[in-house]
Amino acid sequence: MKKTALSIALVLCVSLLGACAQFDSKRGVEVNWQTEVTDKLTKGESTRANVLALLGPPSQVIALDGETALYYLFEQSKGDGLILIVYNRMRIDTRYDRAIFFFNEHDVLTEYSTRIYQSDEG
Amino acid sequence: MKARSPLIAAVLLVCALSTACSQWRYDLGTPLTAIDLPQQNMLLAQALDLLGPPQRMSATDSGFVLAWEHWHIREDSIGLSLGALGADFLSADWGEMRVKGEFLLLTFDRQHLVTSATRSHWDNYGGGGKAIQPFLGFVSVVDAGDLIGPLPQHKWGSSLLQQLPDTLNMVSNPGSGQSGLQQRGTPTAIGQQSLEMD
Numbered sequence: 223m224k225k226t227a228l229s230i231a232l233v234l235c236v237s238l239l240g241a242c243a244q245f246d247s248k249r250g251v252e253v254n255w256q257t258e259v260t261d262k263l264t265k266g267e268s269t270r271a272n273v274l275a276l277l278g279p280p281s282q283v284i285a286l287d288g289e290t291a292l293y294y295l296f297e298q299s300k301g302d303g304l305i306l307i308v309y310n311r312m313r314i315d316t317r318y319d320r321a322i323f324f325f326n327e328h329d330v331l332t333e334y335s336t337r338i339y340q341s342d343e344g
Numbered sequence: 345m346k347a348r349s350p351l352i353a354a355v356l357l358v359c360a361l362s363t364a365c366s367q368w369r370y371d372l373g374t375p376l377t378a379i380d381l382p383q384q385n386m387l388l389a390q391a392l393d394l395l396g397p398p399q400r401m402s403a404t405d406s407g408f409v410l411a412w413e414h415w416h417i418r419e420d421s422i423g424l425s426l427g428a429l430g431a432d433f434l435s436a437d438w439g440e441m442r443v444k445g446e447f448l449l450l451t452f453d454r455q456h457l458v459t460s461a462t463r464s465h466w467d468n469y470g471g472g473g474k475a476i477q478p479f480l481g482f483v484s485v486v487d488a489g490d491l492i493g494p495l496p497q498h499k500w501g502s503s504l505l506q507q508l509p510d511t512l513n514m515v516s517n518p519g520s521g522q523s524g525l526q527q528r529g530t531p532t533a534i535g536q537q538s539l540e541m542d
Contacts, residue, residue: 229353249498281497284521286403287454293401293521295497310366318373318495322397324388324456333456335392339374 243303243312250296251281255321255336263331270329277321288327295320298339368419370492373399375414376446381461388456395448399495400525402518407453411525415445417470419486439486440472447527491529496520513539 254277262268262276273292274280280292296319303312317339324333382391391410398410421439448463473485496519503520504511516536518526523536532540 226349226353229350232353249494282500282521284401284403284408286408289454291401291408291521293397293497295495297494297498308364310364311369312367313369314371314492316370316372316492318399320397320399322392322401333389333392335397337396 241305243301243305245301247299247301248296250319251294252278253296253319253338254278255294255319256338257336260321260334260336263334265331265333268331270323270325270331273323273325273331273334286324289332290325290329292323292325293320294322363422363424365422366420368417368488370415370417370419370488372416372492373412373414376412376448376463377465379448381448381463382450382458384458384460386458388452388458391450391452391458398450402521402523402525404451404524407451407456407459409449409451409525411450411527412448413445413527415443415491415528417488417491418442418444419488421486435475435477437475437477437485438473441470441486441488443468443470443491443529493528510540513537 259276263273270290270292277292277294281295282293284291284293297316298319299314299316301312301314304310319338321336322334323331326332376395379395382394395412399413400411402409419439419441421437423435423437444467446463446465449461450458451460453459470488470491471486475485499506499519500521503514503517506514510517513536514520516523516539518524518536532538
């Protein structure tokens with residue numbers, strides 16, 4: 223009888239033994255392209271030096287036959303998981319905060335666009 | 345009845361320890377479905393207002409190309425192993441992957457006007473397998489590794505510090521921003537990355 227109770231307790235323990243996991247991963251450049259920062263930039267007037275001074279070094283510089291583009295990227299992954307030994311579930315969401323700036327052959331800003339992901343937590 | 349109870353407990357224990365099911369879900373980027381495809385001759389500024397900064401970009405001979413993407417990857421697997429009972433001589437695994445996504449590509453001329461726009465949607469079986477493996481699990485039946493990697497911009501700063509074949513082929517690498525771009529999961533054994541010998 224004692225053995226049976228022990229066996230059942232063991233089965234229950236194993237069945238109920240669970241874990242959860244949560245992680246996030248961040249890579250890329252510092253997000254400095256909030257609206258209050260980019261409001262200081264004017265198309266046709268601001269220069270590449272102005273943008274670099276405000277945002278710092280970009281993730282990538284792309285040469286476009288006389289023009290250049292500066293690309294800023296910040297990548298954020300968030301994951302959560304349920305580990306119940308017999309059933310495991312992981313979910314990973316990756317979002318990209320990014321900004322791109324185009325300059326003409328005189329290093330003057332011609333176009334730009336920015337995007338900062340708003341998480342569900344606000 | 346007394347004799348059967350330990351048997352039932354043992355059977356339950358075997359069930360609990362020998363089988364496991366795993367589900368992985370990856371969501372990369374934000375959906376593009378609600379966005380209308382830009383028309384030809386649309387200005388770059390309008391396209392950026394509509395879509396935001398692209399995720400991929402490259403110079404081309406006649407201007408440049410921008411791309412936006414969203415991926416949703418679903419990976420399910422189930423495995424049976426007797427290892428937990430001290431009989432680690434056999435395991436049976438089954439797994440499959442579904443890949444759903446969108447890719448939007450715009451090409452621009454040197455005047456910053458859209459010259460072409462295209463998009464694709466897919467919802468496909470992305471692979472899978474079954475395996476019965478003795479002693480050690482040599483083969484992973486589902487592999488999403490090439491679909492979930494970071495964007496190439498992160499590697500740009502160290503692009504000339506890669507292994508020699510990669511560095512020598514840098515002018516042809518789609519991650520450089522100078523020689524076209526490619527979608528996730530594009531095979532590297534042929535095409536402009538074949539010399540990297542990955």
